[in-house]
Amino acid sequence: MQYDQLTPSQRKAVFHHEGPLLVIAGPGSGKTRVITYRIASLIDSGIAPYNICAITFTNKAAEEMRQRAYALGTSPGAHISTFHSLCARTLRTYARQADISDSFSVYDAADQARCIKQAVKLCELDTTNFPPARMLDAISTLKNKLIDAETFKHDADDFFSKTLAEIYGRYQNILNENNALDFDDLLMKTSSLLENCPDVCEKLSNRFKFLLIDEYQDTNHAQYRVAKALVSHHGNICVTGDPDQSIYRWRGADIRNILDFENDWPDAVVVKLEENFRSTPNILSIADQLIACNQSRKQKKLVPTIPPGKDVSIEPFEDERHEADAIAQQISQLADRKVALSSIAVFYRVNAMSRTLEEAFIRHKIPYQIVRGVEFYSRKEIRDLLAYLKILVNPDDEIALMRIINTPARGIGKTTLNKVRNHAASRNITFYKALKDAANIKSLSNAPKAKIAVFVSLIEQFQKELSGGVGPLAERVFCDCGLEKSLKTAEDSTAIENVNELINAAHEYDKQTENPLLVDYLQQISLFSDVDAYDTAKGTVALMTLHAAKGLEFENVFIVGLEEGLLPHERSNVDEDNEQLEEERRIFFVGITRAKTNLQISYAQYRTIRGQLLRTIPSRFLFELGAQFSEPAEESRHYDYGTSQVASGFKIGQLVQHNSFGLGRVKNFVDVGENSIVVVKFNTGQTKSLMVKYANLSIV
DNA sequence: CATAGCCGCCTTTTT
DNA sequence: GGCGGCTATG
Numbered sequence: 001m002q003y004d005q006l007t008p009s010q011r012k013a014v015f016h017h018e019g020p021l022l023v024i025a026g027p028g029s030g031k032t033r034v035i036t037y038r039i040a041s042l043i044d045s046g047i048a049p050y051n052i053c054a055i056t057f058t059n060k061a062a063e064e065m066r067q068r069a070y071a072l073g074t075s076p077g078a079h080i081s082t083f084h085s086l087c088a089r090t091l092r093t094y095a096r097q098a099d100i101s102d103s104f105s106v107y108d109a110a111d112q113a114r115c116i117k118q119a120v121k122l123c124e125l126d127t128t129n130f131p132p133a134r135m136l137d138a139i140s141t142l143k144n145k146l147i148d149a150e151t152f153k154h155d156a157d158d159f160f161s162k163t164l165a166e167i168y169g170r171y172q173n174i175l176n177e178n179n180a181l182d183f184d185d186l187l188m189k190t191s192s193l194l195e196n197c198p199d200v201c202e203k204l205s206n207r208f209k210f211l212l213i214d215e216y217q218d219t220n221h222a223q224y225r226v227a228k229a230l231v232s233h234h235g236n237i238c239v240t241g242d243p244d245q246s247i248y249r250w251r252g253a254d255i256r257n258i259l260d261f262e263n264d265w266p267d268a269v270v271v272k273l274e275e276n277f278r279s280t281p282n283i284l285s286i287a288d289q290l291i292a293c294n295q296s297r298k299q300k301k302l303v304p305t306i307p308p309g310k311d312v313s314i315e316p317f318e319d320e321r322h323e324a325d326a327i328a329q330q331i332s333q334l335a336d337r338k339v340a341l342s343s344i345a346v347f348y349r350v351n352a353m354s355r356t357l358e359e360a361f362i363r364h365k366i367p368y369q370i371v372r373g374v375e376f377y378s379r380k381e382i383r384d385l386l387a388y389l390k391i392l393v394n395p396d397d398e399i400a401l402m403r404i405i406n407t408p409a410r411g412i413g414k415t416t417l418n419k420v421r422n423h424a425a426s427r428n429i430t431f432y433k434a435l436k437d438a439a440n441i442k443s444l445s446n447a448p449k450a451k452i453a454v455f456v457s458l459i460e461q462f463q464k465e466l467s468g469g470v471g472p473l474a475e476r477v478f479c480d481c482g483l484e485k486s487l488k489t490a491e492d493s494t495a496i497e498n499v500n501e502l503i504n505a506a507h508e509y510d511k512q513t514e515n516p517l518l519v520d521y522l523q524q525i526s527l528f529s530d531v532d533a534y535d536t537a538k539g540t541v542a543l544m545t546l547h548a549a550k551g552l553e554f555e556n557v558f559i560v561g562l563e564e565g566l567l568p569h570e571r572s573n574v575d576e577d578n579e580q581l582e583e584e585r586r587i588f589f590v591g592i593t594r595a596k597t598n599l600q601i602s603y604a605q606y607r608t609i610r611g612q613l614l615r616t617i618p619s620r621f622l623f624e625l626g627a628q629f630s631e632p633a634e635e636s637r638h639y640d641y642g643t644s645q646v647a648s649g650f651k652i653g654q655l656v657q658h659n660s661f662g663l664g665r666v667k668n669f670v671d672v673g674e675n676s677i678v679v680v681k682f683n684t685g686q687t688k689s690l691m692v693k694y695a696n697l698s699i700v
Numbered sequence: 701c702a703t704a705g706c707c708g709c710c711t712t713t714t715t
Numbered sequence: 716g717g718c719g720g721c722t723a724t725g
Contacts, residue, residue, distance in 0.1 A: 058715075082714050109714080133710085183715055251714065351713055352716090406701095413701045527715065547713045571712055587713080 006037060013238075013271040014038045017045065020265035022258075023240040026302055027287070027593035028278025028553065033239040035212050036065055038238060039070040039080075044209055049077030056082055058213040059528055061551055065214075083223045084183060084337075087190040088523045091181070094200050098193040103519055104525035105180040105390050105397040110378060112136055112182050114399050117486035119170035123163070132164065139168050144220045144252030146191055148172075176215065177430070179396040183527075193650035194229035205233035205459060215551070218243035220252035228264075235265065241528075243298065244291050247547060247587045250572075250577070259298075272303045276289050278553055280309035283599050286625050287592045293624050294582045302593075312599045313591075314622060319606040320561070320614075322351070324360035326557050327602070331541060332364055334556065341367060343555035345542040347591045349567045353560065354543050361541065371544035375527070381487060381495040382502055386522070388477050390418035392463050393519045395432040402431075403568070408486035416448040446678075470521045471507030479502065547593045557589075557595035562603040562619040655700040 008016060009031060013023050014037045025031035036056060043049055056062040062080045070076065079086070079203045088106065095102035105565070107115065116132040116139075123130075141154055168522035181189065194201045211231050213219065216239035231237040239261065244256045261266050280303035288302050307603060317323035331344055346357055354370050361368045377383070384407055387400035394403070400548055406412045423441045424434035438444060438452040462477055477497055478484050487495045510516040543553070546567075561567060568574040568584035575581075592599065607616050650656070653667040 082715065127709095131710090186715090238706065247713075248715090250712080352711075389701085409702070503725095545713065569712055583713095632706095 005033070007273075007275060008405055009271055009273055010034050010037075013273070014041050015254055016269055016271075017042065018236060020235055020261070020268040021238040022268050022270045023238070024270065024274060025242055025273035025302070026276060026300060027242065027245065027590070028069050028276040029273035031273060032214060032240075032271070032279055032551070033068075034063070034106050035214055035240060036068045036072065038212060039065075039069050039078055040074045042302065043074045047210065049207040050079075051207065051211070052078040053210070054078060054212040055086065055214065056080065057218060057226075057551065059085065060084065061214065065560050068390075081459065082527065083219070084522060084527045085185050086525065087226065089184040089520075090190050090204065091186065091193065092520070092523065094193060094197070096312060097197045097200050098189055100181070101179050101394075103179065104523070105178065105400065106186070106401070106523050107175065107178075107180045108377075109183045109452065109524055110383075111180070111399050115174045115178075115180075116167070118174055119167050122164050122170050125163065125167070127409045130309065131169065135164065135167050135171075138164055139171060142168065143188050143251060144222050146188055146222055146225065148188070155489055168525075175431065179394050180396050180399070185223070187220070187226060191222050191229065194226060197624075201229050202233060210236045210610075211238070212590070213237070213239045214241070215245075217243050217246040217255055217258045218248040218253040219257050220383045221257075222252075224254065225270045235267075237265070242300075244294070244300065244586055245550065245590050245593075247583060247590055248532060249583050253471045259626070263353050272300075272625070275305050276304050277302045278596050279593060280304070280306060280532065280597060282309055283595050283597075285302065286312050287589055289380050289622055289626055290585060290592065290621060291589045294585055296579075302539055309586075309597050312553045312601065314396050314562075315602040316618075317602055318602045320356045320604045320608065322361070323560055323602050323604045325354045325363070327357070327560070328360040328364035328366055330600075331361075331366055337367070339556070340539065342539050344558075344687075345399045345544065345548045345549065345550050345552070345554040345556070345559060346558045346596070347594070348560050349545060349546055349569055349587070350556070357550040357560070359545055361543075367538075367540040368543055369538060369540045376523075379495070379498055381483070381492075383504060384483055384584055385474065385478055385499055386525070388462075388481050388483075389474065389518060391432075391459060392466060392473075392477075393522065396430050398431050399626050404481070405435075405455060408482040410482070411451050412448065412455065414451070419443045438548070446652070468561055469507075469510040469517050471510045471519050472501060473518060474484055474503045476508045478683060506647060510529065544589075546587045549594050550590055553594050553596055555600040557591070557600070559591045559599070559601045560603075561607070562588075562622050564609065564617040564619055565609075566616075567619050567621065585624075634695075650697075650699075656697045657700050 010033070013034045014020065023031055023034055025034070029685075037050055039054060051476060052240065054065060055061075059082055062082060062085075065077075066080050068079070069078065081089075090100050091100065091104070092102045095104075100231050105111075113132060113136070116136045117127070118136060120127055120130055120132055142148075149165065149169040152168055156162045156165040173190060175185070194204065194564055205450070208230055211227060213227060218241070239258065241258045243255055243258055246253060246258075249255070249602055262270065274620055276401045279287070282300045291297070315323075315326070327346060331341070334344065342346075348354065348357070358368065360371065377386075383402055387403040390397050390400040391404065402417075407419070420438065420440055421431065422443075423437070424431050427434065427437075434441075435452055436456055438449050438456075441449070444452075458481065461471070462480075465476065483499070484496070485501070508520065509521050511518070542552075546559070564570075567588060568581055572580040572584055574584060592601075601622070603616065603618050603622070605616060606613055608614070650666045656664055656666060
């Protein structure tokens with residue numbers, strides 16, 4: 001085994017074989033390489049690959065780590081996957097002990113949305129006062145903290161908590177009835193399985209004698225507990241992460257997991273990797289300057305190892321179209337100079353911003369790919385076919401069943417379904433069982449009975465063919481359920497292509513899996529998404545959110561939309577909550593540190609948001625990047641505002657008056673001379689960041 | 701029962 | 716601007 005590529009501190013991390021190990025690693029320090037080499041060196045020293053478990057943040061990262069480990073000459077067999085995949089597998093293996101059925105469906109956001117709506121409806125609550133999305137969020141937070149519905153109900157004392165508890169209970173009932181688990185359940189149920197069944201815990205702990213976790217700063221409490229249980233019999237846990245790159249707090253990520261690692265494992269060895277092998281000093285210096293503005297952080301250096309390069313540029317543009325066009329043009333020029341398109345990426349804060357960029361890339365004939373998984377798996381035709389397949393292994397999955405019972409149209413309408421549902425409720429049987437029993441539903445006439453019988457026999461026929469591989473089955477179902485015919489009639493060739501892509505993927509799964517099972521395929525596929533589909537081999541420019549950029553690196557990076565409200569995002573409530581502001585700053589930090597050589601940061605002076613052209617304010621983060629960037633000359637013709645008073649300074653708490661927003665109180669004042677920003681909470685309830693020189697605020 | 705068209709609702713980030 | 720759900724119509 002060759003370790004030439006490692007620095008002394010990396011080598012120390014790799015060779016420390018026993019006991020807890022914490023690798024605090026800055027961006028570009030090769031922390032993923034540390035994990036990969038550690039896997040290889042463990043195998044090299046005689047540990048069976050079978051006894052190693054590595055956890056990555058995305059499936060894509062897992063795939064890459066597998067490849068790299070093989071490239072180092074290790075034999076396959078190490079378990080490398082995400083927490084969610086590992087938990088899904090564990091729950092299926094030990095379904096009996098976990099008190100669930102092994103044929104469970106995994107519900108994604110869209111399925112969850114349907115369930116929570118049903119739950120709120122069942123509680124006879126108004127969706128305006130109890131927005132389903134909010135309720136789901138609250139439930140997810142509870143699940144991440146491993147608080148189940150009963151416990152929460154028991155402790156609920158105020159009206160809101162009690163109502164939420166009721167919704168939570170109903171929601172969970174619906175999932176149970178459908179034999180379904182949501183993403184959070186995968187973690188929560190695994191955690192309680194390991195903690196309540198010592199024999200299962202011991203088995204797994206002995207199977208995985210070495211646990212390695214990448215991106216540990218973004219683990220949540222449930223994942224922490226799973227990890228802790230997994231190593232309970234040996235303590236061989238190695239984690240790597242960077243607190244400055246923690247960007248999933250909103251999803252329950254708990255930065256304390258990494259900060260408290262040394263308390264949890266007092267004999268832990270800590271290795272710090274501060275050298276950066278990725279970016280030029282020019283890029284690192286602005287990254288450093290930005291992240292230094294975060295108050296709640298441990299000091300950490302970014303030590304450059306490569307020679308200076310080009311300065312980072314900060315470009316103003318008139319509007320988002322000009323911004324996109326200019327970037328497309330620059331990329332064209334790079335392409336003319338034979339720069340590989342796969343070395344270029346554009347990052348933005350929200351998915352909606354990809355459209356303008358896409359249009360510009362099409363105009364300039366630049367091949368691109370949008371790195372976002374919702375795309376593929378949320379397409380109607382894909383969801384439809386997957387719903388058919390889900391029904392075959394889990395007929396209780398009513399969400400899937402309702403999706404396809406009349407898709408394509410087979411004359412089973414709302415009235416019929418209501419009658420079946422009543423029958424199911426009165427007999428206390430599942431919807432699918434009621435369908436099978438349709439002949440005995442008195443309120444149904446013969447025509448709908450016959451139609452239901454055809455549907456049921458179709459499903460039962462498919463169910464007989466479960467053992468012949470996922471690919472052939474998917475093909476057969478697509479052809480015989482009528483979907484193919486209806487797509488052909490509609491001449492929807494893209495939809496057909498998409499389905500073919502899914503079928504190809506299923507064949508690929510059959511090929512790569514020792515014992516291909518539909519249930520396994522479905523449980524894994526639900527956990528695939530966004531970054532997983534990104535393919536560098538395609539030779540295209542990559543467009544993605546800053547979140548999706550985590551863990552990646554590119555020679556040339558463009559970050560767009562550095563504007564107040566966008567980055568930091570308005571929904572993150574930054575003026576009320578400093579923690580959230582710091583997370584937004586880390587998101588930007590992650591983006592900056594993806595760049596190896598060239599980085600351009602831009603903002604638009606006008607941006608169309610929800611169809612409205614709005615004047616923007618440059619992001620406060622740009623000002624934090626400091627004096628080395630002079631504020632670009634702004635063309636006064638853009639402003640139909642009259643010139644107003646220049647900053648004389650505002651005090652926090654001061655009462656001010658605005659022409660259209662009315663009275664408000666100053667929450668914050670960022671004094672940067674001419675471009676000073678004042679943050680005002682208006683009596684209307686909204687909080688706005690305003691540029692003093694345009695806001696025309698008067699002191700009351 | 702199917703379809704088209706309209707209205708109202710939401711719109712950060714994602715395993 | 717986009718989608719889901721509802722309604723009116725065939």
